Structures are given as structure tokens and as C-alpha cells.
Amino acid sequence: MSDVLTLSAEARSNHGKGPARALRRAGKVPAIIYGPGGEPEMCALVFNELKKVANKRSFFNQLMVLDFGNGRSERVLPREAQYHPVTSDPMHVDFYRAGEHATVIVEVPVVFLNEAHSPGLKMGGTLNIVRRTVEVHVPADAIPDHLEVDLTGREIGDTVHFSEITLPQGVKPTITDRDFTICSIVPPTVAPEE
Numbered sequence: 001m002s003d004v005l006t007l008s009a010e011a012r013s014n015h016g017k018g019p020a021r022a023l024r025r026a027g028k029v030p031a032i033i034y035g036p037g038g039e040p041e042m043c044a045l046v047f048n049e050l051k052k053v054a055n056k057r058s059f060f061n062q063l064m065v066l067d068f069g070n071g072r073s074e075r076v077l078p079r080e081a082q083y084h085p086v087t088s089d090p091m092h093v094d095f096y097r098a099g100e101h102a103t104v105i106v107e108v109p110v111v112f113l114n115e116a117h118s119p120g121l122k123m124g125g126t127l128n129i130v131r132r133t134v135e136v137h138v139p140a141d142a143i144p145d146h147l148e149v150d151l152t153g154r155e156i157g158d159t160v161h162f163s164e165i166t167l168p169q170g171v172k173p174t175i176t177d178r179d180f181t182i183c184s185i186v187p188p189t190v191a192p193e194e
Contacts, residue, residue: 035097
């Protein structure tokens with residue numbers, strides 16, 4: 001599970017292109033907080049703080065606290081972000097309120113371990129990745145950084161299904177009607193010369 005990250009925030013009342021551009025010139029990023037527990041609320045974040053984390057792969061799985069000062073804060077989960085097309089700088093972020101006992105839906109990356117210990121891959125097989133992320137229901141306080149698939153002992157023709165992954169406590173897949181494929185080891189595609 002990731003640690004909770006704290007970002008400085010300030011409430012804002014103006015909205016639209018003009019005020020948003022003025023915020024960006026002042027070194028801030030416009031944002032909005034929505035979800036249960038209150039009305040949608042506009043705020044602004046410090047650009048340099050946000051930039052350090054906004055381009056990381058785990059950004060959308062990171063529970064955060066927006067600190068408004070004077071003792072007020074909001075627990076949130078990033079849901080959507082707009083980035084500058086050239087510089088990849090964050091330009092706007094949508095946050096979802098994540099209360100104390102909230103359950104959220106997130107996409108968790110899948111990591112493949114021990115490729116060197118797979119006989120199928122050693123013999124020239126190829127790892128065919130079907131899902132690089134898996135959408136799961138999870139308590140907001142316990143979002144895993146990743147799910148692990150161990151390839152030790154896997155032969156050509158082996159398929160790894162979701163049921164073979166060990167899940168952390170409280171994590172459940174959103175797809176429940178089938179045991180879906182995560183990856184398989186397929187034979188080499190190059191035909192031998194005659």
C-alpha cells in the first residue's frame with residue numbers, strides 16, 4: 001500500500017479559462033473535488049508539489065490529503081488529469097473524495113516476476129501480456145501499488161488467470177463473472193529454416 005501524500009491547496013471561487021490561466025501563471029494548478037460528503041469544490045494546488053507526483057505511474061492509485069491550512073483537509077483520490085500536450089505539465093486535476101471507510105474502484109498495475117526462472121521463456125517462448133492493469137474494488141486506505149504474477153516454472157502454453165494472483169486483504173476484481181486471463185506463454189513466432 002502507498003503512503004498517504006499531502007499536498008498544499010487553497011480554495012478558489014473563480015472558474016473559467018481566464019482565472020485558470022491566471023492561476024497557472026502564478027505557479028498553481030486548478031483542481032476540483034467531487035464525490036460523497038459535500039458539494040463539488042474548486043481549489044488550486046502548488047504546481048511544483050503536484051508536478052513531482054503527477055507523472056508517476058501510481059498517481060491515480062495514490063491516496064492524498066489536500067491541506068487547506070487552518071486545520072482543514074480533504075482525503076482524495078485523483079480521478080482525471082489534463083496535461084500540457086508538449087511539456088506534460090499538469091494543467092487541471094479532478095479529485096474524488098475518499099472518506100474514512102470508502103471503497104473505491106482503481107486500476108492496479110500488474111508486475112511479472114521471475115521471468116528468468118520460466119522454462120518456457122528460456123526455450124524461446126514469448127510472454128503474451130493480456131492485461132497490464134486490473135480494475136479492482138478496494139478500501140481507499142489499502143490500495144496496492146501493484147499485483148504480482150510469478151512466472152517461475154511456467155512452460156510454453158501455460159496461461160495465468162486472475163484466480164492465481166494472491167490478492168491483498170479487501171481487494172476484489174470488478175469482473176466477477178469469469179476467471180479472466182492475465183498473460184500466457186506462447187511459442188516462438190519465427191519458423192525454423194528448412
